[in-house]
Amino acid sequence: VKERRTRQLRAVYATVRDAVDHPTADEVHARVRRRMAAVSLGTVYRNLQKLAAQQHVRVLRLANRAARYDAIVEPHDHFVCERCGAVADVVRGERVPAGAAIHLTRAGYRVRSQELTFYGLCPRCGADRRSTRRRQGGS
Amino acid sequence: VKERRTRQLRAVYATVRDAVDHPTADEVHARVRRRMAAVSLGTVYRNLQKLAAQQHVRVLRLANRAARYDAIVEPHDHFVCERCGAVADVVRGERVPAGAAIHLTRAGYRVRSQELTFYGLCPRCGADRRSTRRRQGGS
DNA sequence: TTTTTTGCAAACCATTTGCAATTAG
């Protein structure tokens, strides 16, 4: 007997899958709690890493402190707003620089994956520099 | 009166500048200590962030836990070995995907910087999968 | 002298872990 499909696991996955804002473990925890009572943060972390190991979610470690989770596992990039912290998915407009990868491969490196992240200001924060709230609160 | 050029600040900067392995704050601390007695870790952190604010060093937050520091501030990418944790600089072989950036710009985002990181196995770890030490210890 | 910086230790925050009690299969 192994690999159980617990209520908690399902809830954690559903939460990440339905989120559009790349929530942190804490945010996932808060959202899961709104649907079912008393799920511990530790359990959320454990399920999150289990899902990551199974490739059902991707872990994003951007400039920020806390890791963020993304249920879209297909290759794509991200944009991080340096003002409000929001993370957006970026459609890969053209193939990422094969040049560097080939360079590495020739030098004996085995490239397994790559991550491209853009930093700057999102439309809301870039528009005018006063009237923006710090975060789009994870309710 | 402001912005003092202390022995500690100089030592921290010199250490990062002379390093080729993108050391963590802890590693910088250890190396600084070899040159001058009793410098506290807190001071190393403070100086590191001061240098970062002045753009004299770049802070790298890769998949690992601890931040790493790089004295090369010109745009370039990195490769992270998933086995030994080593970080290597990558010469940007060809222009980074202008496509995605243009896409973002058109959508109202202001792109200020970008970071491309490759993950995989470095030559040493990829060669054979047994005889490799976990880290290239910072002597 | 005056103000920044340091050292130290405690505080913090995100994440992990040990263990007894639950629970899915």
Next chain:
DNA sequence: CTAATTGCAAATGGTTTGCAAAAAA
């Protein structure tokens, strides 16, 4: 049944911070 999972709380690891003493300018 019984091994995997949970909840809880304590432990960890990286980084920050308050404060009095030390040292640049």
